[in-house]
Amino acid sequence: MGGGVHRWRIGVLALALGGAALSGLSGCKTIREELQPIRETTLTVARSGGEVTLSWIGMRGMYYSVMYADARGAKARWNFLPGAVNVRGLVSGEPIVVKDRVEPAKPRYYRLVQDGKPLVP
Secondary structure (H helix, E strand, O other): OOOOOOOOOEOOOOEEEOOOOOOOOOOEEEOOOOEOOOOOOOOEEEEEOOEEEEEEEOOOOOEEEEEEEOOOOOOOOOEEOOOOOOEEOOOOOOEEEEEEEOOOOOOEEEEEEEEOOOOOO
8 A cells, every 4th residue: 555645544554663673662753644533543653672562542442553654755655564454443532553573773753543343444
């Protein structure tokens, strides 16, 4: 998926993980890119070595998908994170948690996409 304009309604997006970040949000930047947000949702990213934990507070009936890119900018290639596509919020106010594996020194950027219906990747 290219870096063009997406038709999905997107909440708070993209937390960048620098290669030096070992755990927590140390060394991370928040990048906001909102297109007609349904509601503001904060994506929390924690990294320990090569394991990345992404979490957010879900809303009942909403569908969430996490996208990732290994670079920033207009030419960044955004992909859906396997196992984190069309994750349905079952209970409002409950956290939703997904995991990713990344080489410890490699940066990665994330987006959280949300909509009232499933996304078709």
